[in-house]
Amino acid sequence: MRNAVTLKDVARETGVHVSTVSRALGPNAHNTLTEQVITRVRDAAARMGYVPNRLASGLRTNRTMTVGMMIPDITNPVFPPMVRGVESVLEPLGYASIIVNTDNLVEREHRLADILRERGVDGIIHAAVLRHDPRIDAIVAQGTPVVTANCSLASPDIPAVVSDDAHGIHLMLHYMYNLGHRAITHIAGPEELSSGQIRRKAFIDAAEGLGLHLPDGAIARTDRFDEAAGHRAAQHLVQAGPPFTAILCASDRLALGAIDYLRSRGIDCPAQVSVSGFNDIPMLDLIPPRLTTVRIQPFEVGRVSAQLLLQIMTDKTAACPRETVLPVSLVVRDSVTVAPDRPVSTA
Amino acid sequence: MRNAVTLKDVARETGVHVSTVSRALGPNAHNTLTEQVITRVRDAAARMGYVPNRLASGLRTNRTMTVGMMIPDITNPVFPPMVRGVESVLEPLGYASIIVNTDNLVEREHRLADILRERGVDGIIHAAVLRHDPRIDAIVAQGTPVVTANCSLASPDIPAVVSDDAHGIHLMLHYMYNLGHRAITHIAGPEELSSGQIRRKAFIDAAEGLGLHLPDGAIARTDRFDEAAGHRAAQHLVQAGPPFTAILCASDRLALGAIDYLRSRGIDCPAQVSVSGFNDIPMLDLIPPRLTTVRIQPFEVGRVSAQLLLQIMTDKTAACPRETVLPVSLVVRDSVTVAPDRPVSTA
DNA sequence: TACCATTACGCAATCGTTTTCGAAAGCGTT
DNA sequence: AACGCTTTCGAAAACGATTGCGTAATGGTA
CATH class of the missing domain: 3.40.50.2300 (Response regulator)
Structure with a gap:
């Protein structure tokens, strides 16, 4: 962020107003600008190495293109694939993920939830919910979309993606x-x-x-x-x-x-x-x-959670399934075999 | 971020100016404000559930209290402990980490680097550097502190924390x-x-x-x-x-x-x-x-990297070791034993 | 009482974007 | 030629926090 080139710089370079630059760089520039101006601005932006400032745009639009992931502990092998699953749908769309580890500690979870709120994340994928969790209810009440992955809350109304x-x-x-x-x-x-x-x-x-x-x-x-x-x-x-x-x-x-x-x-x-x-x-x-x-299927859990979250984030009114359950399968290997004649007992 | 309470709200509630609230909530409020005002503001802020908007403050101060971590693949068991190591020093200070997986793909790395830049991360811990990496040089040149963990660049000048x-x-x-x-x-x-x-x-x-x-x-x-x-x-x-x-x-x-x-x-x-x-x-x-x-010691690698990064972030002039190497140890188990009489060969 | 230094706070600009509003220009119609 | 409509762009106000600067109020001193 040191010598970052801003809209204003591009505007000066191209001789148009900064609002014009903003529009030219936006997705539906063609509705409002002439083709000539669009290409001129875009070329200049590319040439100058312009990268948008998400802080500023987020401040203005209330959308940060950033989501939070709360998991108990990334060190637990179940979660990395889930993280990748989430990433697989969100990252191509330009989202970044802030990942926090709660260690299943309530106090930590509170602090971390605040860390996410402060940054105005557009949504939260929560894989570490305790079954009763007032803090999450608060976050939801505040308007931030939340979906729980791999867990579900006792209180309803918030979508959950779980395994069967x-x-x-x-x-x-x-x-x-x-x-x-x-x-x-x-x-x-x-x-x-x-x-x-x-x-x-x-x-x-x-x-x-x-x-x-x-x-x-x-x-x-x-x-x-x-x-x-x-x-x-x-x-x-x-x-x-x-x-x-x-x-x-x-x-x-x-x-x-x-x-x-x-x-x-x-x-x-x-x-x-x-x-x-x-x-x-x-x-x-x-x-x-x-x-x-x-x-x-942790990857799938992550993927589906992200898709659901995306849906809620882009259209808050969209009805979405209260609970999505993903299939599981039996993996037969060696540790379970036919029962022996006599059980193990205290004696 | 929906109904978030802002400085302005707290100001209205306490009857002081928003700048006063800002100061009252800051770390060195006592230099400039009267004790009475400070407590009144802080009480009100706490009562109203004020949480600072890092987007706004970041925009103003150029500090986002967010760092980026680039790793090849969180699914690789080496990295989760490293992530926790980083977290162990940064999180208590209020930092959040954006974690991205590069899969060692150059194109991905470029996109992800931009994702971090857009968000104005205060620093980057890079555990996925290819030995030659112009993009990273560019990021460094732009003024963003970077330390590489577990890897080191061919080009010098950027601190590396590695195992021996x-x-x-x-x-x-x-x-x-x-x-x-x-x-x-x-x-x-x-x-x-x-x-x-x-x-x-x-x-x-x-x-x-x-x-x-x-x-x-x-x-x-x-x-x-x-x-x-x-x-x-x-x-x-x-x-x-x-x-x-x-x-x-x-x-x-x-x-x-x-x-x-x-x-x-x-x-x-x-x-x-x-x-x-x-x-x-x-x-x-x-x-x-x-x-x-x-x-x-991946946790240590993460921890030390974060400490170094912190040092550079808070004082860019601070000289810091070009390369920190952490000790390793031999773990003797069963897969290596005395050499057999005759080697395995193609025949 | 007048004056100066200090304290304690308000004012307003600023960060980079987005977006509403309005203005100017172009065009066709009568 | 006058009118209205559309297109294309500029002006400016936000978003929420920080901070240099200005200024009342306060206290102390001559």
């Missing part, structure tokens, strides 16, 4: 059931995240649908979707839970942690205990036992 | 040598990336230092740092290269691809061929054979 979590759990549980498993436990994700809660509920529903009895302690809850939490949860299941032959985990990383714990106890996966994941993060097919999991 | 690639290669080659390897090949990264070039040169230097003879075809070049490229390169080495007992790869993903190819050919790693990586991306310790690699 319930169906994924359903697929996996039935798969286990068909392999003879009857004592199946669940390592659930954080309850304040919709994915954690929905997957847990889906597990209960699917179990009920199969007529499976879920004894007390069959579900271990965690506060994070990471390996350490999975490790602890598995420990809890083995030491304090009912006997079981399989663990259906709410995420791949939880599953990795669980398998790690089992191994440390000399319990073999899948020979003694089957373990499944969710998400299908990269490189899982290289890690033994190759994890049987549910594949979601 | 040469030393990492040196460590690894010596480690292999001490395990008895004499026929060692190298899968190199893209030559237009500094990390690719530097690591290849370091390999040659270190080999020379050890008195190792490098026959023709001992170095396979690739055009990308990914598994597919590693796969192809390994194929090339096996089919057309000299006999060898070890492959020193310029990145973990190249190594993964190479091992995959070897396995497909029934060649065991590490029993028949040792393979090493570089970077130490996450989860490598879960994938057999557990990859012996060189650990770099």
